[in-house]
Amino acid sequence: MILKKNAFIVLASIMLITLSTAVLAEDTAVEIKEGMLSKNRVLIPLRVVSNNFGGDVKWYKDDKYIRIKTDEKEIFLAVNFKNARVNDQVITMDSSVVLIGSTAYVPLRFVSQTLGAELNWDGENKQATIMLDDQTVVVNVQNDDSQIPVSQKISQTRINLLSKKLNETSNLSEINPIRTYFKPYFTEKLIQSIIKGQELQSEWIQYDIPENSVYYTSSTTGTLSQSYVLGNTLTGESHYVNDRNIELVYSEGVWKVNRIKFVFRMIPNLGYDR
Numbered sequence: 001m002i003l004k005k006n007a008f009i010v011l012a013s014i015m016l017i018t019l020s021t022a023v024l025a026e027d028t029a030v031e032i033k034e035g036m037l038s039k040n041r042v043l044i045p046l047r048v049v050s051n052n053f054g055g056d057v058k059w060y061k062d063d064k065y066i067r068i069k070t071d072e073k074e075i076f077l078a079v080n081f082k083n084a085r086v087n088d089q090v091i092t093m094d095s096s097v098v099l100i101g102s103t104a105y106v107p108l109r110f111v112s113q114t115l116g117a118e119l120n121w122d123g124e125n126k127q128a129t130i131m132l133d134d135q136t137v138v139v140n141v142q143n144d145d146s147q148i149p150v151s152q153k154i155s156q157t158r159i160n161l162l163s164k165k166l167n168e169t170s171n172l173s174e175i176n177p178i179r180t181y182f183k184p185y186f187t188e189k190l191i192q193s194i195i196k197g198q199e200l201q202s203e204w205i206q207y208d209i210p211e212n213s214v215y216y217t218s219s220t221t222g223t224l225s226q227s228y229v230l231g232n233t234l235t236g237e238s239h240y241v242n243d244r245n246i247e248l249v250y251s252e253g254v255w256k257v258n259r260i261k262f263v264f265r266m267i268p269n270l271g272y273d274r
Contacts (some may be wrong), residue, residue: 012159028273029134035139036105036130038213041095042121043105043126044139052137053115063265064099066106068115075114076268077106082211083270086114090271096211097223120239129177148219154248154255160209161185162257166244169194169245187249187258201262205230208243214245220250229272238266 004120015246030052035041036043055070065078076085082096093110109129112119117132126141168175172194175181195202207226211223214222223246230240247259 030137032137032139033142035108035126035141037126037141038095038098038105042139042141043095043098043110044108046104046106048137048139049106049111051133052135053117055115059104063267064104065267066097066104068111068117070115071125076113076270078241078267078270079104080212080225081267083272084110084114085268091267097115098212099217100215139273145202148208148216151214152219154214154222158255159214159224160199162246162248162255163210166201166246166257166260167206170201170205172200180230184254185256187251187256190237190257190259193259201244205242214248222248224248232269233266234273237269239269240274241265241267 017202021153032044032048034045035050039233046057046059049068052208055068055073058067058069063078065076068075068077073086077093077097079099082093083198084093091114093107095110097103097107104169108130109119112130115132117130120129120131122128127141127248128136128140128141162185165182169182172178178195179191182194186194205228207228210224210226212225214224216222225246226244228242228244230242232239241264243263243265245261246257246272247261248255249258
């Protein structure tokens with residue numbers, strides 16, 4: 001009887017230690033709720049990298065690029081681009097870096113694996129678990145709070161068409177009348193600016209199909225950003241880049257361009273040949 005009692009005590013102690021260890025492991029995991037999906041790829045805020053993955057992370061706000069430095073690696077990434085530079089090697093990621101408001105989001109898979117972390121993805125619960133050394137980070141993909149019906153969201157076909165029409169503003173001499181031609185695609189506000197010679201791009205700059213998704217700021221507004229590599233600096237260590245930031249509005253049952261803004265910046269050389 002005493003042996004059975006002692007055995008029970010030992011078994012209970014083992015179970016208690018195991019349970020305590022599991023709870024402790026769960027408690028030490030860092031949970032992040034700001035993960036997001038862009039064309040079925042998980043992106044995380046840059047601060048998650050700097051706070052949890054180690055290394056020195058620097059965000060160059062004006063030129064919108066990132067440097068991540070560890071003992072063995074120096075990684076450069078830039079907003080709107082899929083190419084990254086790891087030491088002297090250029091690598092193409094499965095998603096570009098995006099800027100939403102003032103927050104830079106980076107591709108989770110590329111950054112975690114480049115830094116040597118193990119990554120597991122739970123598609124059913126939209127949850128990613130990253131394990132690096134003794135650190136565990138759980139990233140939850142946030143729900144779309146825009147409350148926009150799927151049928152109302154802008155299609156990729158429409159995005160491509162609006163991008164093409166914006167490219168055409170670089171040569172207005174071939175378009176007449178301007179207002180009638182652009183009315184199905186642009187708001188009256190933007191058309192007026194174009195007629196007055198404002199918000200026009202250079203004729204030799206033609207933006208490609210956008211790599212990024214539209215990010216909705218409300219049920220009737222969204223933003224989209226495109227970038228064009230103008231060329232290399234004289235040293236070849238950097239690229240000159242021109243951004244086209246697009247504001248979209250949902251008007252009369254269709255998405256139109258309401259405003260565009262061009263921004264010039266300089267990023268590290270990421271292997272683009274323009």
